[in-house]
Amino acid sequence: MSTSWPLWEVFVRGKRGLNHVHVGSLHAPDAEMALRNARDVYTRRNEGVSIWVVKADDITASSPDEKDPFFSPSGDKVYRHPTFYSIPEDVPHL
């Protein structure tokens, strides 16, 4: 039974103004039921105001094998970071 339901990845937005954040995955027969299951599994403690569900199969992910060519080259490019700006203390989530 379980194996016949596809896997869905769940993204929840905690508050207006924040991003949707990946919170986990679940099984559901279709997208509408996935949304409802996500509501029950991931927002029952007041965690969210908006949910996205995406079929796990539809996500193309980078492979651990590609880690070095993908991510290492940016490691020594300090000039890409906005470290030369001062950030106001009252700007959260930056």
Add this chain to the structure above:
Amino acid sequence: MSFDNAYESLLGHEDSHWAFGTGFSESLVGVDREIPSTVDAEALAIYCLMLGDDALIMSQRLAEWCSRAPEIEEDIALANIALDLLGQARLLLSRAGDVLGKDEDELAFLRDERGFRNVHLAEIDCGPGPGGDFGTTIARLLVFSTWRLALFSRLRGSADPVLAAVAEKGLKELAYHRDHAAQWAVRLGGGTEESHRRMQAGLDRVWPFVSELFLSHDVESRLGGVAVPAAELKSEVDGVLEAVFSAAGLTRPADAPTPLVAGMAGRDGVHTESMGYLLAEMQHLHRSLPGATW
């Protein structure tokens, strides 16, 4: 905290991490519990027991699915619904207790079967026991939540401020319960040949208990402006169910006379055979260890 911050309005009044949940509120804060002088207090207590017992017994039945639902996600969904109903039951039994001078636990755990006033639909075994299966449970939940939602939407205008507040709070919960049941009814009804057969069988099993939901009761007439006459709900319930049946390819079973027990309904405190077993399980802990807490 800066008073001229463009981000503040986006974040509300505090910015603790969302995953721990924020903004919980106690139910019914600030609602006047004084019983209005125009209201028949004894009838109000009985009416609150009726609606509270419906929720309590239905909650107990749904909780039986814990660890037995077809999928873990559904296990959580049914438990959530059961807990919503338990919350409604607590508020309503407490309201009855305001009149009767008892607390919610005494009313839930120390009343005998004849003191319970829930409709038979809430108490019958619709699975996971031998009396049904997941389809039967969905059929009952669909009917029960459609009926209770119609009732609560009218109860918001009750002359008893507590009943009105309970209805206002419960409405959103019941809207979700109805949606959950309808989503499943459509999927099972329009799914495979086997799922359709079992969904229809479930509907046939619960249907004889539906007409009892619309029986008028003496206390309703003693509570004009406070209670909702059950007969008023029928056309709305019929309309909603018809829409679900049509989307799900299900056949509305033929109406049959209400199967009363010795001529009496659940509202009169007379119950079907399964009620005694249900209460034994629900009450035994409290009766064996009076005042037990977690």
